[in-house]
Amino acid sequence: MMVRVALRNVMRHRLRTAFTVAALAIAVALLADMLMLSNGMEKTFYRVLSSVGYEVRVCPWGTLPFSTDAAIAESSRVVRALDDEPHVERWLRVLGTTLYSDSTSLFAMGIDGSEQSLYTVTGGVDLNAAPADDRANVVLNENAAEALGVDVGDEIELRTGVTSDRTAFVVVGIIALAFDLPQQRTIVMPMDVVYHLRPEMRDAASFVLVKLKTPASPSNSFAPLDDQRAVAASLAAEFPELSVYSLDQLMEALQGQLAYFKQFALVLSTISVFITFLLIAVVLTIGVGERRGEIAALRSMGFRRASIRGMVLAESAILLAMGAVAGSILGWILAGRLDRILTQSPSLPAGYRFFIPEPREIAIAVVITAVAGAIAALLPAVFAARIDIPRTLHEEVV
């Protein structure tokens, strides 16, 4: 019955309740979205890193893959060391540069390795699966194929600079790369070809990807973290002028770059929790204040303090439940909208996400809000339960 009384008390002032629930919904949605923001980019990074299937990355000192134009000068030394490393199954050397057609510029990647999982072939075949003539084989992404107006089997001519000589290539495949920016035109070719086009970059690599042996596991699963760290540590010791990352170290380095977003999310999350706390405390304090006479009468009739506390806490729970339902829906919708806005940024890889709507984040937001609301309700609940009966009844009559 006290729950029924609480429910009807909440519905007594419909407009006040509507505003309160709306504000609570916004607080829950904000908190859920900030949790999603905090975790969304991290999850995206891990998903993308996982999708290419390499556990160790060797980069120029202090850089992450393609974060700068810096290159490893003598990459053949690195790959020789990798060949001698018993845990290494295969490696992929990658060098990025820019090439030009008559109409557009392309981000070109030279790759060198026995087998690659950096990209997936969506049309045609991979570089080494097609017979080569005097023209080098290339694969390119949809954006590049569209910009150049070519398809599998077509020939394209590219230059290293506006005034350089043209070199002819044959398109053997269309590919999709996880790290591509939305508008990026990417072309991939054998490393030797890039070295031929850019002799000044001979033996250089932007980074080297390393796949470790994973005994008794499918080839695309990861080696144990200890093995990753051991190989990374061994390479780092051998090449102190380079940065070597295992997957967890790379995630840690990326998280460092996300610190701004995390702090932003933490500040807004804290604000939303405080809003919930204050909102519940204010609304319930007003509600209890308005009903002091009723509460004093109930107490004088013998209602236990626990019953009165329960009634006020039930009111808080009802408000929070309504706010949680509305906030969950709002948070889910808002996360999708915000994600669409932010992922339209041209400087962000196409597969990246800021907000990943997930029930877990919604549930955590609801639980945190519920705890904040319950704590906020304690003070008015205790105030109501400990009301001075004679004085209150006297004041009410006077």
Add this chain to the structure above:
Amino acid sequence: MTGEVVIRASQIGKQYRVGASIVEAVRAFDLEVRAGESVALMGPSGCGKSTLLNLFGCVDTPTSGHLEVFGTDVASMNEGDRSALRLRRIGFVFQRFYLLPVLTAFENVELPMIEARVAKPERRTRAESLLARMGLTHRLHHRPHQLSGGEMQRVAIARALANQPRLLIADEPTGELDRKTGASILNLIHELRHDGLAIVMATHDAHAASLADRVIDMERLAA
């Protein structure tokens, strides 16, 4: 009077601290009320009527003297014990009714029984019977704002009787009612003593007080 002693007050007093000063609301008051007896405390505002009702109703404790309600020393009871005693053995009727506006007449009467953990079928039977006795069978599912002042006070009396108390405390029960309605409410209250209830009522109305078995003039006592 031969009924059991419900209230035995001997030399009770109540002092309040108001800021730096002490206010003596009740001083050396003696009273014995037995089952089936009605007592009216009469006097103007501020003479200590409500303070005495709070003491007799175990809402408050005396600062001096000795007060027994149902044979138990009120000063020896903790808050929980006094709450339990109020819930099960004392009924309260207030000047301002204090019905919960969000509940119907039936639910208002049922509420104290829920607190006392009375079984649902028994609650239903009692609530319907009490409201029928108050002439409110047709108002069971009306909310307080849909009732007249007299009807609200009848619901409040039914609520006070819900847990079958042995003592009824009524503080200015006709204070918010017109004379005619007030008279019918007073008759209703005083009839209850035939059920064996002890009734203690505070009033400033001499006519209301005259219906009681005993009238205690608080103003004269204070003098």
